[in-house]
Amino acid sequence: MSTTTVPRHPAGWLTLLPFLAAVAAVAVLGGLAASSSSETYRALDLPPFAPPSWLFGPVWTVLYVMIAVAGWLAWRADAGPRALALWGGQLLLNLAWTPLFFAADLYVWALVDIVVLLVAVLATIAVFRRPSPPAAWLLVPYVAWVAFATALNVAIVVLN
Numbered sequence: 001m002s003t004t005t006v007p008r009h010p011a012g013w014l015t016l017l018p019f020l021a022a023v024a025a026v027a028v029l030g031g032l033a034a035s036s037s038s039e040t041y042r043a044l045d046l047p048p049f050a051p052p053s054w055l056f057g058p059v060w061t062v063l064y065v066m067i068a069v070a071g072w073l074a075w076r077a078d079a080g081p082r083a084l085a086l087w088g089g090q091l092l093l094n095l096a097w098t099p100l101f102f103a104a105d106l107y108v109w110a111l112v113d114i115v116v117l118l119v120a121v122l123a124t125i126a127v128f129r130r131p132s133p134p135a136a137w138l139l140v141p142y143v144a145w146v147a148f149a150t151a152l153n154v155a156i157v158v159l160n
Contacts, residue, residue, distance in 0.1 A: 016072045021070040022088070024096045027060065033099035040102050044081070047155035063142050070128065071139035077132035086124045093117040101153070107160060111153045118146050 041053045071087045093116055101110035121143045128136040 015076070016068065019072040020065075021066040021076070022071070022091060026091050029066050030095055034102040036104045037098075040086045040105070044156055047152065047158040047159065050152060054086070059145060063145060067142055068140045070135040073132045073135035073138070074128045077135065078086055079128055079131040079135070083127040083131070086120060090117060090120040090124050093120055107153065107157045111150070111157055112114075114146065114150050114153050118143065120145055121146055123152040129131070 036051045037056075067087075071084065074083055074087065087096055097110055097113045099119065100106045114142055121139060125136045125143060126141045128139065
């Protein structure tokens with residue numbers, strides 16, 4: 001007898017599109033709010049572990065695709081409304097960080113947001129783990145990056 005979880009929703013790639021669209025909307029709106037992010041980032045006093053500004057775009061591109069696929073896999077495995085609400089909630093927290101940090105220069109509020117985001121991603125991993133282990137694992141690089149970004153945000157608050 002197999003213990004493999006059988007997806008309850010269709011496997012067609014078209015069902016991935018709403019998840020990609022949600023993540024793309026967050027990326028586009030965040031990009032609009034961060035139109036001067038390179039200048040802002042360079043003007044800050046940064047800690048020695050701060051990455052170059054060009055690295056953020058490629059990293060977030062990969063992470064956003066992984067976030068979309070994770071949500072889709074969890075949906076296909078019938079993770080339930082609570083799990084998908086957490087997935088959507090962490091996306092909204094992700095979206096809120098960029099305008100707080102780059103558009104409004106509210107570094108402390110951005111820190112509050114990213115700490116809540118870190119908790120939300122950990123909670124999402126926890127609720128995705130049982131119905132779809134691959135969905136949970138796809139979020140591990142994301143939570144690692146958010147943890148790193150949290151440390152960077154703390155350093156920026158302290159230094160600026």
